[in-house]
Amino acid sequence: FASEEALKLLSNNPHWNGDDTFRTSPTLFARLYYIHAWDEYSMELVIYSFCENKSETCYHELLESLLAHVTKQNITLNPSTILIDLEQCMINVINDVFPQTLVKGCRFRYTQNIWKTVKKYNLVTLSKQENVRREIANIIALPLILPNGINNCMENTIDELCNYDSKLEKSTDYVIKNYIEDGRFPLAMWNHFDTIGERPRTNNHL
Numbered sequence: 001f002a003s004e005e006a007l008k009l010l011s012n013n014p015h016w017n018g019d020d021t022f023r024t025s026p027t028l029f030a031r032l033y034y035i036h037a038w039d040e041y042s043m044e045l046v047i048y049s050f051c052e053n054k055s056e057t058c059y060h061e062l063l064e065s066l067l068a069h070v071t072k073q074n075i076t077l078n079p080s081t082i083l084i085d086l087e088q089c090m091i092n093v094i095n096d097v098f099p100q101t102l103v104k105g106c107r108f109r110y111t112q113n114i115w116k117t118v119k120k121y122n123l124v125t126l127s128k129q130e131n132v133r134r135e136i137a138n139i140i141a142l143p144l145i146l147p148n149g150i151n152n153c154m155e156n157t158i159d160e161l162c163n164y165d166s167k168l169e170k171s172t173d174y175v176i177k178n179y180i181e182d183g184r185f186p187l188a189m190w191n192h193f194d195t196i197g198e199r200p201r202t203n204n205h206l
Helices: 004-012 056-072 088-097 107-120 130-140 147-164 166-179
Strands: 015-021 031-038 043-051 081-084 102-105
Touching (some): 004 031, 004 056, 056 088, 107 130, 130 147, 147 166
Parallel strands (some): 015 081
Antiparallel strands (some): 031 043
């Protein structure tokens, strides 16, 4: 669901945010997916879509239907960035439908994933130690630093944490596997240094 005016707003703004929710979705559908446009001053809700599930097929149908509709309206969509919650199915679909668009991951979700790892490996008590807390904060801050400085920062953090307690190696292994050294999520996706001042870094603006 989107008005012609809303679609023109989407066309005129290079930065989009996409997210979904199940809490306000009708019973017949699994998710309500919505797309916002960032217009420099505020986040504007542009599109509502009811989704049967969170599959790649469903998301593909959503974006292809959107493109087909705007084409009939003589509206062009060419976003520079689309920020989402690091959902792999949607990442794949955006890369296919909008190959020129840079997918950005929500920094809040990145932070949440780091903290989930701390809890998963029963490191909460250790994380309250001042030097450990500082290094975890450094990991959380990685999306905000220059990309070419990330490896050095991470190496220093690993040295500090693992010298303090080898149990902390599990958390650093998670970061390396998913975000560093050919990780699951490319650096350009989760690092926001290049868009500081241009767009919000989280979906908390929605």
